[in-house]
Structures are given as C-alpha cells and as structure tokens.
Amino acid sequence: MAAKLKKGDKVVVLAGKDKGKQGEITAVFPKENKAVVDGVNIAIRHTRQSQTSQGGRVAKAMPIDLSNLALLDKNGKATRVGFRVEGDDKVRFAKTTGDVI
Numbered sequence: 001m002a003a004k005l006k007k008g009d010k011v012v013v014l015a016g017k018d019k020g021k022q023g024e025i026t027a028v029f030p031k032e033n034k035a036v037v038d039g040v041n042i043a044i045r046h047t048r049q050s051q052t053s054q055g056g057r058v059a060k061a062m063p064i065d066l067s068n069l070a071l072l073d074k075n076g077k078a079t080r081v082g083f084r085v086e087g088d089d090k091v092r093f094a095k096t097t098g099d100v101i
Helices: none
Strands: 010-013 022-029 034-037 042-047 056-061 069-072 081-086 089-094
Touching (some): 010 034
Antiparallel strands (some): 010 022, 042 056, 081 089
16 A cells, blocks of 8 residues: 655644644654654653763654644645556645645
C-alpha cells in the first residue's frame, strides 16, 4: 500500500500535547504506524559520557502516531491525502486544493 505521508513532508499535529505545531517528517516507521517530526513530541533522554560525545540531558524527538498528523497544502492548511493515476504514474494529491504533492 502506498504511503500517505513520507519523509520530507510538511505536517501539522492534530492531537496531543503538541497540537497545532508544524514540522517536517524526518523518519517514518510504517510497521509501527509512526513518524518522527522535527521539533514535535520532544523528550529528554539522559546519556552517559563517552570519548566521542558529551554526556547529559539530550532533547530527542520521539515518534508520533500517523493518525495524529495531517499534511500541509500550499496554503498552509491541513489536508487529507488522496491517490490518483496520471498517465502511468500513481500520484498523491491534496484533497483541499487538488494539487499534486
């Protein structure tokens, strides 16, 4: 099945503690139905010091469920994603504007 949201997409959070925040998807985990969005769902992780890195408290973006994300269209509004065939290619399009993503 084709992915509605992919790495590099600009999204907005629909639910949860970060509702309304916008960011770019940096990683997608299809089997877990989750994605990591830059600057959203930040948690503090404690890391031990090593020869290569300084230890301490590190802010890390944690995965968020795909159902809580919506793609941003060219107008900056949340939209659903649809699929259609143009020529020989299956393309994603924004349901609000009809533009190909």
